[in-house]
Amino acid sequence: MAAASDHTVLQFVAPSSTASATNTTVLTARIHPLVIFNVCDCFVRRPDSAERVIGTLLGSILPDGTVDIRNSYAVPHNESSDQVAVDIDYHHNMLASHLKVNPKEIIVGWYSTGAGVNGGSALIHDFYAREVTNPIHLTVDTGFTNGEGTIKAFVSSNLSLGDRQLAAQFQEIPVDLRMVDAERVGFDVLKATAVDKLPNDLEGMELTMERLLTLINDVYKYVDSVVEGQTDPDNNIGRVIADAVASLPKLPPQVFDNLVNDSLQDQLLLLYLSSITRTQLSLAEKLNTAAQML
Amino acid sequence: MATTARSFLQAISKDEVVAPPLRVVQIEGLAVLKIIKHCKEFAPTLVTGQLLGLDVGSVLEVTNCFPFPVRDDDEEIEADGANYQLEMMRCLREVNVDNNTVGWYQSTVLGSYQTLELIETFMNYQENIKRCVCIIYDPSKADLGVLALKALKLSDSFMELYRGGNFTGEKLREKNFSWMDIFEEIPIKVSNSALVSAFMTELETDTPVSQGDYDRLHSSTIPFLENNMEFLIKCMDDLSMEQQKFQYYYRNLSRQQAQQQAWLQKRRTENMARKSAGEEPLPEEDPSNPIFKPIPEPSRLESFLITNQVSNFCGQINGVAGQNFSRLYLTKALHEN
Numbered sequence: 001m002a003a004a005s006d007h008t009v010l011q012f013v014a015p016s017s018t019a020s021a022t023n024t025t026v027l028t029a030r031i032h033p034l035v036i037f038n039v040c041d042c043f044v045r046r047p048d049s050a051e052r053v054i055g056t057l058l059g060s061i062l063p064d065g066t067v068d069i070r071n072s073y074a075v076p077h078n079e080s081s082d083q084v085a086v087d088i089d090y091h092h093n094m095l096a097s098h099l100k101v102n103p104k105e106i107i108v109g110w111y112s113t114g115a116g117v118n119g120g121s122a123l124i125h126d127f128y129a130r131e132v133t134n135p136i137h138l139t140v141d142t143g144f145t146n147g148e149g150t151i152k153a154f155v156s157s158n159l160s161l162g163d164r165q166l167a168a169q170f171q172e173i174p175v176d177l178r179m180v181d182a183e184r185v186g187f188d189v190l191k192a193t194a195v196d197k198l199p200n201d202l203e204g205m206e207l208t209m210e211r212l213l214t215l216i217n218d219v220y221k222y223v224d225s226v227v228e229g230q231t232d233p234d235n236n237i238g239r240v241i242a243d244a245v246a247s248l249p250k251l252p253p254q255v256f257d258n259l260v261n262d263s264l265q266d267q268l269l270l271l272y273l274s275s276i277t278r279t280q281l282s283l284a285e286k287l288n289t290a291a292q293m294l
Numbered sequence: 295m296a297t298t299a300r301s302f303l304q305a306i307s308k309d310e311v312v313a314p315p316l317r318v319v320q321i322e323g324l325a326v327l328k329i330i331k332h333c334k335e336f337a338p339t340l341v342t343g344q345l346l347g348l349d350v351g352s353v354l355e356v357t358n359c360f361p362f363p364v365r366d367d368d369e370e371i372e373a374d375g376a377n378y379q380l381e382m383m384r385c386l387r388e389v390n391v392d393n394n395t396v397g398w399y400q401s402t403v404l405g406s407y408q409t410l411e412l413i414e415t416f417m418n419y420q421e422n423i424k425r426c427v428c429i430i431y432d433p434s435k436a437d438l439g440v441l442a443l444k445a446l447k448l449s450d451s452f453m454e455l456y457r458g459g460n461f462t463g464e465k466l467r468e469k470n471f472s473w474m475d476i477f478e479e480i481p482i483k484v485s486n487s488a489l490v491s492a493f494m495t496e497l498e499t500d501t502p503v504s505q506g507d508y509d510r511l512h513s514s515t516i517p518f519l520e521n522n523m524e525f526l527i528k529c530m531d532d533l534s535m536e537q538q539k540f541q542y543y544y545r546n547l548s549r550q551q552a553q554q555q556a557w558l559q560k561r562r563t564e565n566m567a568r569k570s571a572g573e574e575p576l577p578e579e580d581p582s583n584p585i586f587k588p589i590p591e592p593s594r595l596e597s598f599l600i601t602n603q604v605s606n607f608c609g610q611i612n613g614v615a616g617q618n619f620s621r622l623y624l625t626k627a628l629h630e631n
Contacts, residue, residue, distance in 0.1 A: 033327060033497075034324070034328060037490055040489040041391075041487065042389060044487050044489060045389065046390070047390065070331070087388075090385060090388060093385055094385050097381055101332075101361045101363045101364075140493075144492065149493045177497055189323070189441070190327075190484075190486060190494050191495055204440060205620055205621075256626075260622055260625065260626050263622055264619070267618050267619055268615075270519065270615050271612060271615045273611075274612055277526070278608050281473075281604060285601065
């Protein structure tokens, strides 16, 4: 197990150390929605005594220097005013288990709940800095202290005078919160505290069409208001609309009709085939079970 | 160890009261995302994992899950896998995650999950936990903008039959059992903690178009349909093979019966002759004769499963074709505008 983590650490050193040494590339962190869910879940399930929860972030570093945070797990810890105890055994066990499933996901940093960085954070960060070079520290404000759930990512750099280390400085780095994966599942499902039914394919289609319709209506309204002089024309928006209209392939009506009709026929054929198969199935079943010798 | 002891205790306590039937699977958004992530990252390899949660009356709550490493048939690795499972459960318990096993999840290709293997796994789980469920996720459908998540269990009548181990026509007729009665689909509810809900509301982008919309409007479903048809054809072939097996069996059976009749006829005339001659009649049955050996009836389970798959493919084709219709009319309307 130790060998495995050593190994991953070695792999990790090269790109990030150069990045931090040259300091030319600005690191960004991209977060998978699962991480947020995991952090929230851990926070909800924290022990009574704990003020905050911490955990390890797993993921990978993309070639362009973006840190892709894809997974996480909580690590039990104890915090008092001047010292922090992290369950290192637990951390290593869990890491080994995760590596078994997905060896490509390595440690990229750690998370904690709460509004920002405090004294204990520096100590924990030191610990993770021994595991990987230049770890990322992600804070998720589960207390909604400013009235919003702030998610921030930091990297730390050491301030030293000669050989003496003075302090650790946490530097905020941009976080990419575009959650394509969450969108795939649908925010409607993930947002509500209880959803009775998962949307099936046709309902989803209907919703999408409605959205498209409202979008088109919006564009119409905008164009009309510009034409009537109520709104100031904006060249950029105009170009975007023109592009969108131009993206429809220009086909003669005859050709287009043929195209649509052909596809319709194909689909109908498939429907017919599948219905006939179903009929066949129920028929076969009746015959099979009814077939009685003697 | 403690976990098994606990689940035993639960199993015992549950035996005493008659458990109400399982109606709903309530799954946390966290578990949904974990399942999707695991299945998608390894697609097209099929993966499995364990579901953790609580059994509350007629609702089965799935609050967390963890993935299994990709399995090899090596025995050593299998033992390793069991260790991994225990280790993972122990670790998760330490951070207060519910650690009762309530079933497992697995990915599938085009919904072809109705296999003997699934049934065997289910029976294995069922032995230890009274109530378990299998969640199926289909990554190939995700590209069409569909959240293809399904919760399944084997029906009670099927389990009874399976334990008995005979799927002869007579038994099935007796129970009035058809291929539709093997699997029961349980409706899925998704729940999220208030905290998660708050974060997601915060993080939801303002753009009126989401990735799901793009996926849904993307008009190329041809590969999906093609694959579906291919699978369908393959299944039909399998089904006809099974049918042939039955035909063969029936032919053999009727031939055997004809032979038996002929033999009996012969024996009777012989006995008549003996009677008239004043001799003892010969017995009318002869177990040593090969024509009295019963021919084993082939199991119908296989053909039932195939039928299930075929109907599943038909359903998928119907669904996608329906989507395509609306898409085509949409394109048409757009074009006319």
